[in-house]
Amino acid sequence: MSKRIHVSTTINGAPTEFLCEARQSLLEVLRDTLRLTGSKEGCGNGNCGACTVLLDGVPVDSCLVLAVEAEGADITTVEGLAHDTRLHPLQQCFLEGAALQCGICTPGFLVTAKALLDRNPKPTEHKIRFQLSGNLCRCTGYDKIVRAVQEAAKALDGNGRAEKKAAAKPRAAAH
Amino acid sequence: MRGTTKYGSCWKVAAQNRPPRSFYYSLSASTRKATALQDFSYAAATTIDEAVSLLSAGGDRARVLAGGTDIIVQLREGLRSADLVVDVKKIPELMALDFDPARGLLLGAAVPCYRLYDDERIAAAYPALVDSARIIGGWQIQGRASIGGNLCNSSPAADSIPSLIALGATCRIAGPAGTREVPVAEFCTAPGRNCLARGEFLVSLVLPAPRGGSAYLRFIPRNEMDIAVVGVGAWVELDPSGQKIADARIALAAVAPTPVVAAEAGKSLVGQPASEASFKAAGEAAKKVARPITDRRGPADYRTHLVGVLTQRVLATAVERAKSKK
Numbered sequence: 017m018s019k020r021i022h023v024s025t026t027i028n029g030a031p032t033e034f035l036c037e038a039r040q041s042l043l044e045v046l047r048d049t050l051r052l053t054g055s056k057e058g059c060g061n062g063n064c065g066a067c068t069v070l071l072d073g074v075p076v077d078s079c080l081v082l083a084v085e086a087e088g089a090d091i092t093t094v095e096g097l098a099h100d101t102r103l104h105p106l107q108q109c110f111l112e113g114a115a116l117q118c119g120i121c122t123p124g125f126l127v128t129a130k131a132l133l134d135r136n137p138k139p140t141e142h143k144i145r146f147q148l149s150g151n152l153c154r155c156t157g158y159d160k161i162v163r164a165v166q167e168a169a170k171a172l173d174g175n176g177r178a179e180k181k182a183a184a185k186p187r188a189a190a191h
Numbered sequence: 192m193r194g195t196t197k198y199g200s201c202w203k204v205a206a207q208n209r210p211p212r213s214f215y216y217s218l219s220a221s222t223r224k225a226t227a228l229q230d231f232s233y234a235a236a237t238t239i240d241e242a243v244s245l246l247s248a249g250g251d252r253a254r255v256l257a258g259g260t261d262i263i264v265q266l267r268e269g270l271r272s273a274d275l276v277v278d279v280k281k282i283p284e285l286m287a288l289d290f291d292p293a294r295g296l297l298l299g300a301a302v303p304c305y306r307l308y309d310d311e312r313i314a315a316a317y318p319a320l321v322d323s324a325r326i327i328g329g330w331q332i333q334g335r336a337s338i339g340g341n342l343c344n345s346s347p348a349a350d351s352i353p354s355l356i357a358l359g360a361t362c363r364i365a366g367p368a369g370t371r372e373v374p375v376a377e378f379c380t381a382p383g384r385n386c387l388a389r390g391e392f393l394v395s396l397v398l399p400a401p402r403g404g405s406a407y408l409r410f411i412p413r414n415e416m417d418i419a420v421v422g423v424g425a426w427v428e429l430d431p432s433g434q435k436i437a438d439a440r441i442a443l444a445a446v447a448p449t450p451v452v453a454a455e456a457g458k459s460l461v462g463q464p465a466s467e468a469s470f471k472a473a474g475e476a477a478k479k480v481a482r483p484i485t486d487r488r489g490p491a492d493y494r495t496h497l498v499g500v501l502t503q504r505v506l507a508t509a510v511e512r513a514k515s516k517k
């Protein structure tokens with residue numbers, strides 16, 4: 017039964033193929049097979065959001081996706097946020113605002129927050145808190161995280177727009 | 192940083208301190224941490240017939256996979272086992288989302304929750320269902336979890352079922368003997384059990400053309416991400432004056448082994464003024480069908496009390512929504 021299945025997918029813009037067993041989660045394959053260890057396993061049951069990735073642009077818990085379901089899909093992980101050595105404004109604002117301590121929850125928050133700002137560049141504080149309610153942080157507390165997302169929204173709205181456009185070409189394949 | 196807590200162990204605390212889930216949610220209850228899933232094979236059906244033959248051949252050892260937010264957790268935690276998982280998301284009928292104001296809504300059984308609230312017309316037409324879709328887990332869960340899966344998992348505390356019942360939804364089921372239709376109100380038979388026979392699966396949910404107003408409300412001790420202590424869904428239609436109730440349906444979650452219809456409460460409203468006094472009386476009538484248990488989410492008498500309060504509130508919202516449409 018543990019026949020290996022061939023899966024073709026796109027991860028952070030790069031066509032990617034891997035072999036997996038039916039029972040393996042996408043998180044397991046990302047971390048253990050593909051060595052994309054940015055996504056974390058906090059709970060393994062959909063409660064903490066540390067494993068959040070974008071599946072065809074939609075945030076999902078990769079611990080609750082079978083790796084075989086990634087066939088033909090377009091996946092973005094936290095590794096896909098920075099452009100070369102330049103951090104995404106969200107990452108920069110999390111750093112500057114000290115919105116992380118142990119950092120286990122951070123990749124999940126970054127990916128969910130990116131999905132939010134992609135859809136809604138000027139979310140209210142309430143909206144940010146609601147959309148991030150599937151991400152748990154046990155050490156930083158949520159205020160700094162929410163503020164970092166607000167700062168990133170401002171950065172993206174001003175000079176961030178230009179940065180986004182400049183970056184659009186090489187990253188076109190990732191979206 | 193907390194002075195005395197090591198980074199490593201602090202995350203474990205987070206994982207283990209999740210609020211416990213009740214008996215009513217025991218099919219996905221666990222505070223254990225387990226990584227590897229048991230062994231099974233995977234098949235992605237592309238037609239209804241293919242899914243029926245896979246499921247018929249597999250019998251008890253085959254399970255449908257929609258969004259996986261229940262079944263993957265259950266397989267991982269050993270609460271269910273399977274030899275074959277049949278992914279139904281590649282079957283076009285299961286992913287259909289067709290809304291026509293005159294005919295109603297055809298909701299494919301595997302359509303994820305977020306697609307309901309992302310569609311403004313559907314959100315306006317069936318607010319109770321969208322109230323439910325918005326609170327099933329967080330955003331990441333809603334990116335995968337389907338209303339069909341919520342119904343087929345058949346938890347007494349499932350947040351979409353009272354809304355489906357209140358809105359008069361019907362299940363379209365395919366199986367070895369062809370297709371059949373069952374009202375959602377008759378679908379669940381016990382905690383985690385429903386009327387699906389061997390080889391059968393849910394294709395879609397059919398909602399009648401939108402009329403009146405509706406709402407769903409649950410009580411949880413947190414703001415988000417929790418399982419209902421009590422949930423109440425209501426649909427009301429006003430008479431032409433807009434002041435009196437012409438028809439109403441109310442359904443309850445987490446107060447019995449299955450979701451239940453509060454039929455008397457609905458009937459008691461017909462012909463009554465759309466007032467707080469009527470809502471309160473309906474709340475009292477709804478309390479009579481509640482048969483809650485006492486568990487760590489709340490004692491039985493507290494749950495019964497909540498049925499009254501939530502019914503009253505949810506009716507007020509449903510009526511307000513019905514008025515705003517007139």
Ligand SMILES: Cc1cc2nc3c(=O)[nH]c(=O)nc-3n(C[C@H](O)[C@H](O)[C@H](O)COP(=O)(O)OP(=O)(O)OC[C@H]3O[C@@H](n4cnc5c(N)ncnc54)[C@H](O)[C@@H]3O)c2cc1C
Pocket residue numbers: 061062063254255256257258259260261262263264279300301326327328329332335336337338339340341342343344348349350351387391392393394416417418419
């Ligand atoms: C962190 C977390 C929070 C949650 N919060 C809530 C909440 O607040 N409220 C709530 O109600 N639920 C909640 N849930 C439960 C879950 O998300 C829902 O029950 C969800 O709607 C199930 O849908 P799915 O598509 O993921 O189903 P799956 O997990 O794919 O399937 C669920 C069950 O139904 C069967 N099934 C699925 N589709 C069909 C079909 N078409 N025909 C026949 N059988 C089928 C499967 O075999 C399985 O037994 C939560 C889950 C998690 C992990």
Ligand code: FES
Pocket residue numbers: 056057058059060061062063064065066067068077078079080
């Ligand atoms: S590890 Fe996936 S949600 Fe916690």
Ligand code: FES
Pocket residue numbers: 115116117118119120121122152153154155156202
């Ligand atoms: S920084 Fe440690 S869990 Fe959030």
